[in-house]
Amino acid sequence: MSITREFFRHPMRTGAIAASSARLAGVMTAGLGVESAHSVVELGPGTGVFTEVLLRMLQRDAHFTAVEINTHLVQELRTRFPSLHIAEGSAEHVAAYVTMPVDVVVSGLPWTAMHAAPQAAVLNAVCEVLSPQGRFTTFAYAHTAWTPPARRFARLLRSRFAVVERTSVVWRNLPPAYVYRAALPVRSGLDRYGQPASATS
Numbered sequence: 755m756s757i758t759r760e761f762f763r764h765p766m767r768t769g770a771i772a773a774s775s776a777r778l779a780g781v782m783t784a785g786l787g788v789e790s791a792h793s794v795v796e797l798g799p800g801t802g803v804f805t806e807v808l809l810r811m812l813q814r815d816a817h818f819t820a821v822e823i824n825t826h827l828v829q830e831l832r833t834r835f836p837s838l839h840i841a842e843g844s845a846e847h848v849a850a851y852v853t854m855p856v857d858v859v860v861s862g863l864p865w866t867a868m869h870a871a872p873q874a875a876v877l878n879a880v881c882e883v884l885s886p887q888g889r890f891t892t893f894a895y896a897h898t899a900w901t902p903p904a905r906r907f908a909r910l911l912r913s914r915f916a917v918v919e920r921t922s923v924v925w926r927n928l929p930p931a932y933v934y935r936a937a938l939p940v941r942s943g944l945d946r947y948g949q950p951a952s953a954t955s
Contacts, residue, residue, distance in 0.1 A: 774803045774862065777926040778893060781933050782860060783807050786889045791857035793817040795883065797845040797876070798862040800824075802831055805838070808860065819851050846875045848883055855885035861892035866903040873907055877914050881939040890915065890936040895929045914940055 774782075782804055788794060788811040799805045799820040812818055820840045822828045828842045841851040845863060859880050865873060880890055898904045912918050915936035923932050 773801045774893075774931075775924075775927040776803070776807075778924045778931055778933070779803050779807045781921060781924050782891055782893060783811060785935065786858045786860075786891060788812060788858055791816055793852065793854050793856045794819075794858045794860070795848060795852060795856050796820045796860045796862070797848065797880075798822060798864070799831060799840075800827060800862050802834055804860055804862060805831070805835060809835070809838070817852075817854065821845055821848055821851055846872070846879050848879050852883055855888070856883045857885055857888055859884060859888070859890045861890070863892065865892065865894060865907045866898045866901055868903065868907075870906060873903070873910055877910055881914050881941055884939045886939070888937070888939055890939070891933060893924075893931045893933045895931050896923045897929055899932070908934075911936055916940055 788808060791812065794808060794812060794816060796805055796808060796818070799822050805820060808818065818838060820831065820835075820838060821843060822831060822840060823842070823844055825842065828840055831838070831840050839851075843851070845861070848859075861880075863876065868876075884890065894904055894907070908920075911934060916938035918934060918936045921933040921935070923930050
C-alpha cells in the first residue's frame with residue numbers, strides 16, 4: 755500500500771506524500787482515553803498507520819469506524835482490516851456512518867489542502883457526532899504552519915472546542931509534524947460554512 759502513489763493520483767484528497775511514522779502515531783493517539791472509549795472514529799485513515807495503533811488500544815466491544823474517501827485506499831484497508839467498519843465517503847458526512855455519540859475522533863485529513871468551506875464543514879460534522887466530553891486529534895506539517903489555510907484551520911479549531919493544545923514538533927516524521935488535541939466541542943448552531951445558522955436562513 756503506497757500513500758505516495760495515491761498522493762500523485764489525488765494530491766488534493768490525499769495530502770500526505772509519505773505514510774505517517776510510528777512516532778507520530780504514538781503522539782496522535784496518546785492521552786485521548788482511547789482505551790476506555792465506547793466509540794471511536796478515524797477520518798482519512800490512509801494506509802492505516804493510526805488505525806493499527808488504535809485497534810491495539812481499543813476495548814474489544816468498542817465501536818470503531820474509519821471514513822476514507824479514496825477508493826483505492828478503502829479497498830486495501832478492507833483487505834488489511836477485514837473486520838473493521840470502513841465507510842467510503844467524505845468526512846463531512848461522518849454522522850451518516852455512526853450510530854451513537856463518539857468519544858474520540860482521530861483525523862489524518864489534509865487540512866491545508868482544503869478551502870475554508872470544507873474545513874468548516876468537516877469540523878462542524880466532527881462536533882455534531884462527538885459526545886459532550888468528546889476529544890478530537892489531528893496533525894499538520896510543520897512547514898505549513900504559517901500558510902493561510904493552516905492558520906485558518908487553527909482559528910476554526912479554537913472556535914469549535916473549549917480546549918485546544920498543540921504539541922511540539924514531531925521530528926521523526928516525513929515531513930516533521932505537530933499534533934492538535936482538542937476537547938469539549940462547542941455546538942453553537944453554525945451552518946456548514948461556519949456562520950450562524952440564523953444568518954443564512
